[in-house]
Ligand SMILES: Cc1ncc(C[n+]2csc(CCOP(=O)(O)OP(=O)(O)O)c2C)c(N)n1
């Protein structure tokens with residue numbers, strides 16, 4: 001087994017490497033969507049989420065809800081870097097006939113809080129979890145990650161409005177703002193800018209951050225607020241694979257065996273940078 | 274089936290200025306031809322299925338023929354209240370087109386599988402449900418859906434299905450079709466399971482069992498007459514559906530059999546009240562959950578054995 005990465009940067013690299021290996025093994029798509037959140041997950045699973053292996057009293061630690069479930073491979077990879085899943089297992093079993101890891105996360109998988117894949121469910125689920133934590137007085141936080149295209153869903157805004165009204169400080173919403181969705185640029189489908197002003201109008205504490213700046217992500221994601229906190233992470237879809245970065249087709253293209261060398265070389269360059 | 278649908282959609286958009294096409298952020302490249310021949314009548318509403326169905330209904334109220342397209346569960350399940358109130362209750366001229374009916378999006382997991390759409394939509398008054406069995410029939414079903422006034426759910430497979438219907442086959446809404454006669458057992462299949470039903474019949478023939486295949490290219494209105502004709506030949510019926518065995522096609526057949534007054538024995542092939550949690554392609558999942566041709570053969574064998582046992586008793 002590969003030793004657990006020690007730095008956040010090493011963890012980010014390991015997440016990307018595993019995502020690429022899973023994509024190569026499965027011939028599946030959604031690589032761009034997984035790579036755009038690799039750095040966010042490295043920071044979350046590198047210390048921002050507390051008590052990942054549970055609390056001494058047996059209850060769970062901070063929770064993570066991957067609402068954009070099509071980036072499941074990144075979640076499996078992140079869970080593999082903290083020894084909740086086995087890295088060889090996830091590569092061998094992701095999106096394979098008879099495998100253990102579906103193309104979207106299922107709640108039966110260790111470390112997975114909610115089944116997702118139907119976009120727009122995460123924010124309300126996270127709100128419910130945060131409500132329970134408020135009642136229990138656990139101090140636990142729930143972090144929910146949505147895509148920027150996913151913000152089209154009305155259910156997302158229902159939960160945003162209610163969480164703002166309830167002033168739930170236990171709730172953190174991270175927006176993976178990579179600018180792309182299923183049929184094109186987010187700005188061309190339903191432009192939601194200025195997004196920060198909209199979230200603030202719903203009484204959220206809002207921060208915008210470079211979604212690939214590990215230090216800035218660390219500070220921003222860990223910060224506490226008296227209200228629910230939204231972090232708009234400006235990201236690059238396909239980040240780490242220079243031949244796919246910021247392209248629409250990074251959503252649909254799959255990696256072929258012939259892509260292996262240039263994909264891994266690109267990740268190495270990214271690590272050295 | 275998907276490509277066949279888009280061919281028919283573009284043709285309809287070219288010929289009829291009332292036809293609009295809406296999508297919930299799906300179908301990359303597939304609307305290009307429609308957009309070319311029907312400029313201004315395509316809209317990607319974004320990842321917002323309730324708005325997809327609601328806006329389609331609004332267009333229909335204003336005299337348009339509105340086509341709403343998405344991956345099946347996001348259409349009928351996510352937007353079910355819009356389907357129920359804005360489309361079915363209003364008897365609106367909306368065509369709901371769900372791609373990946375059943376477990377077509379195999380690897381993507383249960384959120385992307387449509388295993389309860391037939392049950393959910395069959396109970397809605399005014400709803401017509403078209404379930405083509407191969408690409409040519411999907412193309413014909415698209416034209417039939419657009420020509421029909423009122424709500425239609427068109428359940429498509431994903432893509433790349435084999436052509437299995439004979440060249441002379443004609444789709445008529447509300448009519449099932451005999452693809453082969455059979456004296457021992459009737460395999461009744463719906464939509465995408467047709468190739469499986471035909472393969473099972475061939476295998477049964479090899480084993481000395483004469484199996485007929487009755488294909489339902491329309492689930493609703495349900496062709497009870499065809500089923501009655503089947504029961505007149507043989508009491509043993511096996512239903513085959515890419516769906517839960519509850520409330521969908523097997524349910525419709527059970528209701529019709531019970532009401533027919535004829536002796537009959539039903540065995541249902543489909544998901545046995547379970548989500549397809551296993552990971553894999555459509556073919557993998559169908560085999561895993563007993564819905565491959567051999568599963569149908571086994572169901573026929575069980576049905577025949579039970580029938581013999583009942584008669585002997
Ligand atoms: C309810 C629902 N509708 C449609 C889809 C199909 N779909 C999967 S990913 C995607 C685009 C997502 O865009 P975004 O949220 O920006 O995520 P990104 O891939 O850019 O990370 C769509 C439309 C879905 N999974 N769920």
Ligand SMILES: [Mg+2]
Nearest residue numbers: 148149178180
């Ligand atoms: Mg996006």
